[in-house]
Amino acid sequence: MTLTVLVDYDSGNLHSAAKAFQRMADETGAGEIIVSSRPEDVLRASRIVLPGDGAFPSCRRALAAQDGLFEAIEEAVVTRARPFFGICIGMQMLASRGFEHGETPGFDWIRGEVGRISPADPALKVPHMGWNDLQIDRSHPVLSGVNSGDHAYFVHSWQFRTASAEDRIAWVDYAGEVTAIVGRDNIFGTQFHPEKSAATGLRIIANFLAWKP
Amino acid sequence: MLKTRLIPCLDVADGRVVKGVNFVNLVDAGDPVAVAAAYDRAGADEITFLDIHATHENRGTMFDLVTRTAEQIYVPLTVGGGVRSHEDVRALLLAGADKVSFNSAAVANPDVVAEAADRFGSQCIVVAIDAKTVSPGKWEIFTHGGRKPTGIDAVDFARLVEAKGAGEILLTSMDRDGTKDGYNLPLTRAISDAVKIPVIASGGAGTLDHLVAGIRDGGASAVLAASIFHFGTYTIAEAKAHMAAAGIPMRLE
Numbered sequence: 443m444t445l446t447v448l449v450d451y452d453s454g455n456l457h458s459a460a461k462a463f464q465r466m467a468d469e470t471g472a473g474e475i476i477v478s479s480r481p482e483d484v485l486r487a488s489r490i491v492l493p494g495d496g497a498f499p500s501c502r503r504a505l506a507a508q509d510g511l512f513e514a515i516e517e518a519v520v521t522r523a524r525p526f527f528g529i530c531i532g533m534q535m536l537a538s539r540g541f542e543h544g545e546t547p548g549f550d551w552i553r554g555e556v557g558r559i560s561p562a563d564p565a566l567k568v569p570h571m572g573w574n575d576l577q578i579d580r581s582h583p584v585l586s587g588v589n590s591g592d593h594a595y596f597v598h599s600w601q602f603r604t605a606s607a608e609d610r611i612a613w614v615d616y617a618g619e620v621t622a623i624v625g626r627d628n629i630f631g632t633q634f635h636p637e638k639s640a641a642t643g644l645r646i647i648a649n650f651l652a653w654k655p
Numbered sequence: 656m657l658k659t660r661l662i663p664c665l666d667v668a669d670g671r672v673v674k675g676v677n678f679v680n681l682v683d684a685g686d687p688v689a690v691a692a693a694y695d696r697a698g699a700d701e702i703t704f705l706d707i708h709a710t711h712e713n714r715g716t717m718f719d720l721v722t723r724t725a726e727q728i729y730v731p732l733t734v735g736g737g738v739r740s741h742e743d744v745r746a747l748l749l750a751g752a753d754k755v756s757f758n759s760a761a762v763a764n765p766d767v768v769a770e771a772a773d774r775f776g777s778q779c780i781v782v783a784i785d786a787k788t789v790s791p792g793k794w795e796i797f798t799h800g801g802r803k804p805t806g807i808d809a810v811d812f813a814r815l816v817e818a819k820g821a822g823e824i825l826l827t828s829m830d831r832d833g834t835k836d837g838y839n840l841p842l843t844r845a846i847s848d849a850v851k852i853p854v855i856a857s858g859g860a861g862t863l864d865h866l867v868a869g870i871r872d873g874g875a876s877a878v879l880a881a882s883i884f885h886f887g888t889y890t891i892a893e894a895k896a897h898m899a900a901a902g903i904p905m906r907l908e
């Protein structure tokens with residue numbers, strides 16, 4: 443029985459993500475989904491999901507505040523190469539550093555920085571909130587059946603600029619190119635919320651649950 | 656490019672849809688869960704629940720409703736009505752809401768917005784502003800369902816809640832609400848121009864051209880409507896196609 447752990451580090455709304463993963467796990471026979479903040483659960487997981495809402499530094503602090511939790515995630519993802527899915531802030535924390543409320547180091551698993559979205563056009567609002575159409579840079583197993591032009595639901599004021607173009611898998615247009623999906627080896631992350639992105643998002647979740655990087 | 660959002664809104668009281676819904680073959684058209692799921696399938700970009708007589712006694716009913724709805728829909732769900740504190744926000748987020756809307760409580764104490772935004776992030780904090788025209792080009796905030804004047808200027812208040820960390824404004828014209836005469840476009844434009852955060856136009860949508868005008872002339876980022884969808888006057892798909900034909904970027908998949 444495979445186990446997928448959604449890491450709970452008190453980062454806000456996990457319910458939506460958990461029910462979407464549960465539904466797709468049920469439909470595809472992808473095993474058990476649990477929400478947990480226990481390092482031992484992370485270490486026995488076959489797959490790890492890091493959701494997250496809120497500000498970069500407070501999420502980073504909250505993760506660090508749970509004894510042994512970050513170390514367990516690092517062991518599972520970096521050493522044991524378990525498939526990892528970061529969502530929204532959970533994706534941004536993959537970066538080298540973030541600049542929300544001052545500079546905060548990220549995991550540095552995907553090199554790059556998280557900076558503010560600041561459109562020159564005042565008609566473009568911040569947060570970037572709503573449905574935007576994905577422009578896919580390169581194919582990826584988790585995007586099987588997802589095409590450029592498919593929509594996903596975004597809500598964020600900060601964006602991840604990857605140092606290497608190869609680590610960006612998709613982008614959307616909002617006052618220029620905004621990173622929508624990053625990936626490298628067993629690590630995958632979306633700026634948008636797949637659990638709120640209707641059929642496209644559910645497909646991405648199902649693909650992740652079947653992914654063998 | 657970012658698409659304009661079309662948001663059906665359900666007024667809910669004691670766990671039931673108020674005024675009824677008459678647009679699809681639902682077994683129970685008064686059940687908010689069934690109606691929300693139908694709107695999700697129809698292509699709504701988000702769904703909003705407003706608990707119109709939120710009291711302490713019926714809070715449990717609303718939480719249960721939100722939990723059951725969250726199991727059915729995979730687009731964002733905003734919940735408002737009777738939200739007074741960041742504890743209320745937390746409880747609704749845990750139940751499955753994606754965004755929570757403050758109204759009277761934000762007027763009484765704008766710092767509740769800051770407390771909630773600091774804890775949960777601006778992305779999930781909406782402030783609902785109910786405004787009435789008091790003279791040409793001047794709008795005042797009203798609370799308690801539009802019955803209680805506050806003396807607060809709506810544009811000033813919009814800027815204040817933005818500074819407190821609101822992620823979005825749900826702007827309802829109390830002059831137009833329920834009239835089907837169209838959104839209050841000067842009000843919508845004034846608020847949209849005053850803040851950098853998205854503004855949802857609400858109150859008065861009666862035709863599909865009203866939806867277009869709310870975006871094009873009002874400068875809103877999203878349009879909210881209730882009765883035109885509930886009573887089957889138009890479907891979500893018709894509304895989106897009409898807006899797209901008028902040159903507004905819409906999600907049509």
